[in-house]
Amino acid sequence: MQFADRLDNVETSAIRELFKLLGKPGIISFAGGFPDSAMFDVDGIREAVNTALTEEAGGALQYGATEGYNPLREQLARFMTDKGASDVAPENLIVTTGSQQALDLLGKALISPGDKVFVEGPTFLATIQCFRLYGAELVSAPIDGEGVKVDELEALIAEHRPKFIYLIPTFGNPSGATLNLERRKKVLELAVKYQTLVIEDDPYGDLYFGAAPPPSLLNLSASVPGSRELLVHCGSLSKVLSPGLRVGWMIAPAELLAKATMCKQFSDAHTSTFAQATAAQYLKAGRMPATLAKVRAVYAERAQAMGQALRRELGDAIEFTQPQGGLFIWARLTGAGGKVGDGNVLAKRAIEKGVAFVPGAPFFCANPDHATLRLSFATADVAKIEEGVARLAQAL
């Protein structure tokens, strides 16, 4: 069978092969990119779906508008406004089938084969493949612990004139890094200066452990004239409420939102109204603040436990910035004391010792740093984290 040429641009994920090994009994996994199922507010979701089926069964079970179910769009606009975004009305956003679909719609609506698209090095794996399927030539913008390096970013923009710049500015996946305030302003200024579209993917911003992170690019855009018209903001309920609902959203300039909506019409017609009505009732019931407080506290404890254990057990063989939110510790093997310095090598040895994580190299679209690894602290409790890190030390 002859497949579409665009499939030549993607490869089966190296990580997939690793995930096949995770079925080994007794393995402790730091490999996932998902929240802990034990955190799900099952009672709240049950109440929400039952209310939806009682009050609006027709809407919850019938076809709906491609743009999204209006009661949910209203709740999401309020959710964003409560978080400090100005001028987010229901008609400024569309609901997407998880934020993965927002990326797909952006690719479909914007990328012509050969277009340059910037991503952080490293960035979310599925973003790389998603944009490549539409023929994008990805350019890797370097980051440090404070997010993308804006001077290098500007030089790259001037050189490549990208179709758009994709960033996860807050508690990035896999980097855990958060773009500092000064750089955030600079990114918006660069967008205006070069008339370049910026995509802010923000699935983790609500998962902060101490102080709230700097304002989102969306929130800041109010103070950088012209930037709002060059900004897309993608949000998701997946990390804070439930990935299974597949409810994400995208705030974008009107013209782009219309094109993305048209693309969505032919992608899946609309996101499940059953899930949308449930999410709308959940938000309306006012349960989100308590849910957020709970998950923040649990993940904060786990992040601290993992950081302490890594420092204690692996010492100078590993270096990392302690994350202030999100799901991940992004670390680098130093090779100190003749220990393993390659993430891929360590991943295989770790599986033998009964602990799994994801090596960092595949997260780079170019020039991979083979010494890196991504460790999720989200799904194992503190005791498991300590045991897992001890096994990791044995594998070194």
Added chain:
Amino acid sequence: MQFADRLDNVETSAIRELFKLLGKPGIISFAGGFPDSAMFDVDGIREAVNTALTEEAGGALQYGATEGYNPLREQLARFMTDKGASDVAPENLIVTTGSQQALDLLGKALISPGDKVFVEGPTFLATIQCFRLYGAELVSAPIDGEGVKVDELEALIAEHRPKFIYLIPTFGNPSGATLNLERRKKVLELAVKYQTLVIEDDPYGDLYFGAAPPPSLLNLSASVPGSRELLVHCGSLSKVLSPGLRVGWMIAPAELLAKATMCKQFSDAHTSTFAQATAAQYLKAGRMPATLAKVRAVYAERAQAMGQALRRELGDAIEFTQPQGGLFIWARLTGAGGKVGDGNVLAKRAIEKGVAFVPGAPFFCANPDHATLRLSFATADVAKIEEGVARLAQAL
């Protein structure tokens, strides 16, 4: 803002403009392509989702496999087997976000720009746009009341060597036509003879009013050696249970299924597990046969009422084949007695009289028949149908 070149291949739907007029108070609509909300088994779905949240909350709310939630894949495989398909195991199908997504994934995985793709003339509007977005050059295969004309189809295959052939063989949208048994076999033989992939889109096959329609291409493929490896079958719960769940599925040869799954990974990661677990529990509870019996009886009555009213009120100014299933009457204005002979003209006049339908021309990817119209009998009750047809007669 500069959008992707692929958007140049599609246009905003002419029908969309018409739909904007539907908000007019008191209008009777035959325009929709959806089931009647009053048919939804709300109690059954409520029981299903509550069971899912009690028995498998983790699975229903967490990320899931891109291929689909296994309990649902098992139920769907059984559902298909019960309908006479042989050798449908859970691993032979993937769950899609409505069958619209199956079309999108097929386009993504198979169509390179410039590839020829066959569709029926007329066919489902969103199919035309979906495939064009991937750069397909569509070729219209002519149909009559017995479905696609296989001799003309063979000549077109020999001439164009299409990437694949897309058919809605049973109670087609918009045609209402059902491919007869002899032609079904011939289509499968042509697939083998020319090694051409055939897509069978089957959202309406369960909605029959009297005798069951001929076996699906999927069922028949068992008796045409080599055809199963060249056949894709798309199914959906949208028309029989609830569109809002957005649960469809695709049965395809293994190699294609793997590529479609990879494409889906970057389209929406997976279909809502919340909706999938609900659908799985619904099927497992054994409620589907009663639900199907109910919707068949209601739509049969409405189809008959509309057919009778059309013959009575519009006489020789209209011609159509009385549908044996599905949601639609596809009709043709004859212009007899100096009456309106153009579907578009009639649509506008009809709105003035308080009744809406969709003109047929946009359903053709080429050589539109402007005399055609699509009338849905699904969402209005018998009294409304009779009133609506009387208004239609006034508009003629």
